[in-house]
Amino acid sequence: MEVELISCPGCGEEFSPYVNKCPHCGLHMHKRKHANVTSGGSMGMAIRMMVGGLALVLLGILFAWWSTL
Ligand SMILES: [Zn+2]
Numbered sequence: 001m002e003v004e005l006i007s008c009p010g011c012g013e014e015f016s017p018y019v020n021k022c023p024h025c026g027l028h029m030h031k032r033k034h035a036n037v038t039s040g041g042s043m044g045m046a047i048r049m050m051v052g053g054l055a056l057v058l059l060g061i062l063f064a065w066w067s068t069l
Contacts, residue, residue, distance in 0.1 A: 003016055003017070003018070004017065005017070006029075008022040008024060008025060008027055008029075009027070010022060010025045010027035011024050011025040011027070013025070
């Protein structure tokens with residue numbers, strides 16, 4: 001799995017979102033804030049919606065099966 005790089009607002013160089021300081025110009029970053037907004041945010045939401053939908057479907061199947069008994 002590859003780590004998505006973030007670009008430094010100070011010098012424009014890319015570096016790991018897991019460091020809180022740019023290795024190129026030394027600019028301090030707020031830890032992982034930008035990385036979460038660009039990559040993790042929407043993806044996590046999609047997964048949560050998928051899991052929620054799946055749970056609803058399973059619940060529906062369970063109720064349908066229950067009513068046939
Ligand atoms: Zn920099």
